[in-house]
Amino acid sequence: MKPWPFKVIIDNVLSKNPLPWQFVASMSPQVLLLCSCVGIVLIYLLSASFTLLNSYTTVQVGQRMVNDLRGDLYSHLQRLSLALHGRWPTGDLLYRIISDTYTIQTLSTSGFLPILSALVMVGGMFIILLRLDALLTLLALSVCPALLILLSPLNVRITSAATHARRQESAVYSLVQTAMSSMRVIQAFTKEEEEYRKFMAASQGSLDANLHFYVLQTLYGAVSRVVIGVWGALVIGVGASHVLEGTLTVGELVIFISYLTFLLLSLSKISETWGLIKGAKVGVGRVFEILEMEHALKDGLRVFPSTGAKGEIAWREVCFEYLPNQPVLKQINLCVPAGKKVAIVGATGGGKSTLVSLLPRFYDPQSGQVTIDGVDIREFQLKSLRSQIAMVLQPPLVFPTTMRENIAYGCPEATLEEIISAAQLACIHDFIAQLPQGYYTVVGEQGATLSEGQKQRLTIARAILRNAPILILDEPTSSMDTETEAILMEGLERLMAGKTTFIIAHRLSTVRQADQIVVLDAGEIVEQGTFTELMRQSGAFASLYRAQFRTQVGKTTP
Numbered sequence: 001m002k003p004w005p006f007k008v009i010i011d012n013v014l015s016k017n018p019l020p021w022q023f024v025a026s027m028s029p030q031v032l033l034l035c036s037c038v039g040i041v042l043i044y045l046l047s048a049s050f051t052l053l054n055s056y057t058t059v060q061v062g063q064r065m066v067n068d069l070r071g072d073l074y075s076h077l078q079r080l081s082l083a084l085h086g087r088w089p090t091g092d093l094l095y096r097i098i099s100d101t102y103t104i105q106t107l108s109t110s111g112f113l114p115i116l117s118a119l120v121m122v123g124g125m126f127i128i129l130l131r132l133d134a135l136l137t138l139l140a141l142s143v144c145p146a147l148l149i150l151l152s153p154l155n156v157r158i159t160s161a162a163t164h165a166r167r168q169e170s171a172v173y174s175l176v177q178t179a180m181s182s183m184r185v186i187q188a189f190t191k192e193e194e195e196y197r198k199f200m201a202a203s204q205g206s207l208d209a210n211l212h213f214y215v216l217q218t219l220y221g222a223v224s225r226v227v228i229g230v231w232g233a234l235v236i237g238v239g240a241s242h243v244l245e246g247t248l249t250v251g252e253l254v255i256f257i258s259y260l261t262f263l264l265l266s267l268s269k270i271s272e273t274w275g276l277i278k279g280a281k282v283g284v285g286r287v288f289e290i291l292e293m294e295h296a297l298k299d300g301l302r303v304f305p306s307t308g309a310k311g312e313i314a315w316r317e318v319c320f321e322y323l324p325n326q327p328v329l330k331q332i333n334l335c336v337p338a339g340k341k342v343a344i345v346g347a348t349g350g351g352k353s354t355l356v357s358l359l360p361r362f363y364d365p366q367s368g369q370v371t372i373d374g375v376d377i378r379e380f381q382l383k384s385l386r387s388q389i390a391m392v393l394q395p396p397l398v399f400p401t402t403m404r405e406n407i408a409y410g411c412p413e414a415t416l417e418e419i420i421s422a423a424q425l426a427c428i429h430d431f432i433a434q435l436p437q438g439y440y441t442v443v444g445e446q447g448a449t450l451s452e453g454q455k456q457r458l459t460i461a462r463a464i465l466r467n468a469p470i471l472i473l474d475e476p477t478s479s480m481d482t483e484t485e486a487i488l489m490e491g492l493e494r495l496m497a498g499k500t501t502f503i504i505a506h507r508l509s510t511v512r513q514a515d516q517i518v519v520l521d522a523g524e525i526v527e528q529g530t531f532t533e534l535m536r537q538s539g540a541f542a543s544l545y546r547a548q549f550r551t552q553v554g555k556t557t558p
C-alpha cells in the first residue's frame, strides 16, 4: 500500500489529472494532497504495528519450536539403546541438544518466513503490475531466476562448509566433555599440556572451518548485491524510457520502483543470510539424524501383575555381540528358578556384566531369548520389565544431589524412615548421619566427595529401597574392606531372601552362600553348580578359588 499515496500525489495532485472515482473526482488538489499525506501516515502506522506483531510472533514461535525439538530429542535419546550411547560421543549429543536444536529458530525467522514474504511479494507484484506494464513486470521478476542460476554453484559449497563447521564445533564439545570427566587422570599423568594442545588444535580447526563458512557467506551476499544492482538499473532504465514514450505515467514508475525496491531488499536480505539458513538447515539435519533413528528396542505390550514377577529366569540359546563378528556371549543356556541366588564368576572380560545386562534389556540378543516366568522379556513393556529389577551397577553412579534424593532415585515417594532403613542395611547410615546436613548433604559432581566404597553403598541402598523381585548386583563390594563387606553381605542376605538374585563377584569368598555358581569364560558357561559341587569337580572354579585363596594367604603371611 505504501507507494499508492505517492502515485496519487504525483499523477493527480501535481499533474492535476482527475482520479477516475466519482466520490474523489470533485476534491480540490489541496484536499487530495492532505488525504494522501494522512494516508501515508496511517499506512506507516499500520505497517509499524504489523512489524511489531510479526517480530513478536516470529520469535515466540521460533522459541517454542526450539523447545519442542529439544524436548523430542531429549526424550528420544533417553529411549535409544545403550549400544548407541556407547558408540556416540557424549559431547556431540550435548552439542546437538543445546546448539543444533537452536537452528530451527534461525531456519524459521531468517529462512522460511522471509522466503514466504518474498514469494507473497512476487505474487502481489505480478498481479498488480502486470496490468500497468507487462514487459517491465517480467523484467523486474526475472531477477529471481537470475539469482538462482548465478548463485547455485556457491550453494553446494556453502552447505558442505556449514556441515564441516558444525562437525568441528561439536568435536570441541566432545573434547571438553571427555577432558572434564577425566581431569583426575589428566592431572595424575601430568598430561595438561598435551590436552591443552589437543584442545587448541580442535578449537583452531573449528575457527578455520567457521571462517571459511563466513567467507563463502560474504561472497554469496556480494554476488547477490551485484545482481540486484544490475537488475535495479535495468528496470529503472526501461521504465523511464516507457515514461518518455508515454506508455507509463511517472506515478506508475514510482510504484514499480517502490515494489521492486521491496522485492530486492527482501531478496538481498535472504541471500545475505543464505549461509546462515544453510548452516541452520545442517543443524536441524543433525537433530533429525538422531530423531529418525529407530528405537532399537521395540516396546512390548504385556505388563507384570501388580504382585510382581515370580522371578523364574532363563537364557535360551542366547548369542550376543556388541560389534559385528565379535561374539561376547555364545549359545548361553541358563535356567534360574524363582527366588534363587546365582553367582556369576569368571575371568575379566568373560561377559558377566553383558549377561545380566540382557535382563533389563539394555541390549537385545542377536539370537535366542531371555524369559521371565516363561515369557520372552521382549513381550513386556520396558517400564514394567525394569520396574521388576533392582540393580547395583558398575561403576557406581551417584547424582550431584542430596544423599536422600540419591537413595530414593528409583523410589521418589519413599519416606525418610524407609530411606534410613535402606541406608542401614547398606551400611552407609552411620556415615550419612555424622555429616552436618545428614541426608540433605549434597554429593559433589560424579560423587567426587565420596569414596568408591561409599558410592557403592549408596547405590546398594538405592537398590534395597527399590524392593524389586529381581536383584542384580554387579560387584557390589569390590571397593570395600573385608570387614565392611562381611557386614554388608549379612544385610544383603536378608534382602536377597525370596528374590531371584544375580551377583557378579571377583572375590570368590562372597559366593559360597549362592544356590548356584555359574562360571563364564570367553562368553561361554564352562561350569555351573553349588560351591561344594564345583570344588569337588576340581575344574575351572576350583582352580580359580584355590589361586585366589593362595594369593590371599600369601598376602597375609609375613
Ligand SMILES: Nc1ncnc2c1ncn2[C@@H]1O[C@H](COP(=O)(O)OP(=O)(O)OP(=O)(O)O)[C@@H](O)[C@H]1O
Binding pocket: 086, 322, 323, 328, 347, 348, 349, 350, 351, 352, 353, 354, 355
Ligand atoms: N559397550 C560395549 N561395546 C563394545 N564392546 C563391549 C562393550 N561392553 C563390553 N564390551 C566387551 O564385551 C566383553 C565382555 O565384557 P563384560 O563387561 O560383559 O565382561 P565382564 O566379564 O563383566 O568383565 P569384568 O569382570 O572385567 O567386569 C569384553 O571383551 C568387552 O571388551
